[in-house]
Amino acid sequence: xxxxxxxxxxxxxxxxxxxxxxxxxxxxxxxxxxxxxxxxxxxxxxxxxxxxxxxxxxxxxxxxxxxxxxxxxxxxxxxxxxxxxxxxxxxxxxxxxxxxxxxxxxxxxxxxxxxxxxxxxxxxxxxxxxxxxxxxxxxxxxxxxxxxxxxxxxxxxxxxxxxxxxxxxxxxxxxxxxxxxxxxxxxxxxxxxxxxxxxxxxxxxxxxxxxxxxxxxxxxxxxxxxxxxxxxxxxxxxxxxxxxxxxxxxxxxxxxxxxxxxxxxxxxxxxxxxxxxxxxxxxxxxxxxxxxxxxxxxxxxxxxxxxxxxxxxxxxxxxxxxx
Numbered sequence: 012x013x014x015x016x017x018x019x020x021x022x023x024x025x026x027x028x029x030x031x032x033x034x035x036x037x038x039x040x041x042x043x044x045x046x047x048x049x050x051x052x053x054x055x056x057x058x059x060x061x062x063x064x065x066x067x068x069x070x071x072x073x074x075x076x077x078x079x080x081x082x083x084x085x086x087x088x089x090x091x092x093x094x095x096x097x098x099x100x101x102x103x104x105x106x107x108x109x110x111x112x113x114x115x116x117x118x119x120x121x122x123x124x125x126x127x128x129x130x131x132x133x134x135x136x137x138x139x140x141x142x143x144x145x146x147x148x149x150x151x152x153x154x155x156x157x158x159x160x161x162x163x164x165x166x167x168x169x170x171x172x173x174x175x176x177x178x179x180x181x182x183x184x185x186x187x188x189x190x191x192x193x194x195x196x197x198x199x200x201x202x203x204x205x206x207x208x209x210x211x212x213x214x215x216x217x218x219x220x221x222x223x224x225x226x227x228x229x230x231x232x233x234x235x236x237x238x239x240x241x242x243x244x245x246x247x248x249x250x251x252x253x254x255x256x257x258x259x260x261x262x263x264x265x266x267x268x269x270x271x272x273x274x275x276x277x278x279x280x281x282x283x284x285x286x287x288x289x290x291x292x293x294x295x296x297x298x299x300x301x302x303x304x305x306x307x308x309x310x311x312x313x314x315x316x317x318x319x320x321x322x323x324x325x326x327x328x329x330x331x332x333x334x
Contacts, residue, residue, distance in 0.1 A: 014098030015316040015332075016071040023320045024074055024097070026313060032073070032094035032102040039093050039102050040082065046121040047078035047096045048308075049319065049330045051250075073098055079111065079121045087111050089120055089292065097313065099334055109292045112300035118308040119299055122154070122329035126306060127295040128287055129249055130159035130219070133274035134166055135291070136283050138217040138245040142167030145213050147206075148189075149230060150221035150252060152180035154306060154329045157187060159219050161304055162295075164188035170213050172206075174226070177326045187305065195222075199229055206233045218246045224254030231259065236266035243268045249275065 014029040034041055053075055073095025080090050080101065088110050090096075090103035111120050134140045146163040150156050152175030163171050173189040175181050181192040193205050209215075210233055218234075220227055227248070234244055246269060263269065272278070279287075298304035307328040311319050316332065324330045 012099040013313065014073055014095070015075065015313060017074050018071045023317045025071075026316050027071075029071065029073065029098065031100050032098075034102055035093070038105050040105050040108075041100060041102055042080035042082055042088075042090060044096055044098060044101050044334045045079045045081060045087070046117040046334065047075045047332050048121045048125060049075070049097075049332060050125045053097075054320070073101075077121075077124055079117045087117075089124055089296070097316065097332060097334075099313075107288060109288055109296065112296055115296055115300040117333065118310055118331045119306060120296065121331050122306045122308050123158070123295055123299055123304070124292055126155040126158040126329070127162070127292060129155040129221075129274075130162050131291045131295070132279055132283065132287060133219050133247040133249050134159070134163060134217070136279065137247045137272050137274045138219070140166045140168065140217060143169045144216040145170045145172070146217045146219065147172045147174070147215050147230070148219050148221075149174045149226055150250065151175050151184055151189065152177045152326050153221060153252075154327060155249070156221050157184065157327050158304070158306060159221075160184055160188050163217075163219075165298070165304070168217075172209055172215070174222075180326045183327065195226060203229050203233055206230065210234065214242055216242070216244060218244070220246065220248050221250035222253040223248055223251040224257050226253050227257045228259075231263045234267055234269065235260070235263045241267045243270065245270045245272070248273045 012031050015024040016027050016029050017024045075095045075097035077091045078096040081087055088108045091107035093102040093104060146168045148156050148159045151160055151173035160171050160173055170190045171188055172191045173184045174193045174195055176195045184192060191209060295304055308331045309324050309328050311332050313332050313334050
């Protein structure tokens with residue numbers, strides 16, 4: 012079969028022939044792959060930079076963690092791969108399958124899951140979002156951030172504040188559910204002043220952070236309490252696009268009722284992952300099929316994988332490989 016294969020000491024995958032994957036036990040099923048989204052996670056895993064990466068063998072390794080595929084009877088599903096998904100065929104987990112609505116196209120179905128999980132798990136399980144909450148999405152102009160804005164509103168947020176660098180994307184977010192936007196291209200002083208004014212008027216209950224780094228420092232300074240009896244705030248780190256490190260003032264932790272946590276692989280319970288597959292993703296797919304949850308895609312062919320690997324996709328769009 013044809014596949015995208017990563018080899019040791021190579022930065023880009025090759026489009027080449029590769030042995031068809033084999034089922035190893037009764038918990039697996041062989042499928043035909045139809046569409047796979049290329050995400051930062053896939054690139055990080057393939058490069059060996061992710062904490063869950065496994066180095067490729069000399070004969071190469073398949074890549075891509077999930078995608079849209081067909082079961083033997085023709086049923087179209089979203090599945091999580093045992094083998095890499097950027098291939099004509101793949102082996103997926105039987106217990107990690109979600110049937111797709113007939114009206115949902117392959118590209119959207121492939122693009123949504125990573126973004127939905129990257130947004131919903133933090134909002135639901137880490138921040139415990141409630142109706143009426145005020146939610147700040149830090150780094151909302153990317154695919155996952157845009158989905159987070161939409162889901163926060165769907166889950167009952169009274170107000171959603173979005174930060175980002177791309178001004179056009181920030182403006183687009185206003186039509187997706189954001190109530191206010193804050194540009195990260197301002198000086199630190201102007202950024203904190205604007206956010207502090209918003210926080211004073213409508214106190215922030217939840218922060219979903221895709222950037223970390225210096226922006227997290229600025230936000231936490233804004234959230235720092237100045238007196239007694241502060242309201243609870245949940246700060247959830249989901250990504251670190253602005254840097255993996257930041258300085259945290261002990262005064263922040265002592266001056267506000269703050270819960271600081273992370274949402275990602277290894278931080279979720281088995282029960283929560285189960286709910287992602289049985290409740291969260293099916294609901295999100297149905298919302299997308301009804302036009303109530305939107306994600307933009309850029310389509311490409313598997314045969315062009317080497318050229319696609321470093322492709323700069325326009326802000327807010329997900330690159331999807333069709334097979």
